Amino acid sequence: xxxxxxxxxxxxxxxxxxxxxxxxxxxxxxxxxxxxxxxxxxxxxxxxxxxxxxxxxxxxxxxxxxxxxxxxxxxxxxxxxxxxxxxxxxxxxxxxxxxxxxxxxxxxxxxxxxxxxxxxxxxxxxxxxxxxxxxxxxxxxxxxxxxxxxxxxxxxxxxxxxxxxxxxxxxxxxxxxxxx
Numbered sequence: 001x002x003x004x005x006x007x008x009x010x011x012x013x014x015x016x017x018x019x020x021x022x023x024x025x026x027x028x029x030x031x032x033x034x035x036x037x038x039x040x041x042x043x044x045x046x047x048x049x050x051x052x053x054x055x056x057x058x059x060x061x062x063x064x065x066x067x068x069x070x071x072x073x074x075x076x077x078x079x080x081x082x083x084x085x086x087x088x089x090x091x092x093x094x095x096x097x098x099x100x101x102x103x104x105x106x107x108x109x110x111x112x113x114x115x116x117x118x119x120x121x122x123x124x125x126x127x128x129x130x131x132x133x134x135x136x137x138x139x140x141x142x143x144x145x146x147x148x149x150x151x152x153x154x155x156x157x158x159x160x161x162x163x164x165x166x167x168x169x170x171x172x173x174x175x176x177x178x179x180x
Contacts, residue, residue: 049081
């Protein structure tokens with residue numbers, strides 16, 4: 001924490017910010033600072049939900065009910081703040097699709113060879129998809145053949161078992177028990 005001669009307090013969120021302050025860097029010109037983002041209009045700067053997060057130097061006596069209501073209020077305030085930030089972001093990003101489209105259109109108009117490159121890429125992609133489809137169909141055919149072979153082999157095994165049963169019955173009949 002740094003206290004200026006006019007009693008203004010500066011609390012630094014991390015050592016990186018404190019070092020930048022010591023080097024007399026202007027935080028509104030460093031793009032990674034909160035001050036820059038608020039000054040450039042990239043984050044909400046004026047909102048009633050932000051006032052709840054300010055520090056207050058008034059000690060309050062502990063009260064269980066007060067703590068419970070405060071925790072509920074904190075959760076509700078956080079929900080409201082997140083909704084407002086999402087709305088602010090969507091509003092800020094609203095015109096980007098049109099700008100991107102116009103920029104891309106201008107790029108294509110100035111470089112028509114890019115379209116030919118894109119056509120080649122699309123043709124390659126279609127060829128790959130066809131190869132995949134063919135390989136899938138071949139795999140399905142081979143699986144069907146294997147299933148047919150398995151069915152045939154199952155039938156053959158059943159026939160062999162029946163033959164063995166018949167042989168066993170015949171052996172039992174042929175072997176006569178002789179009583180001594």
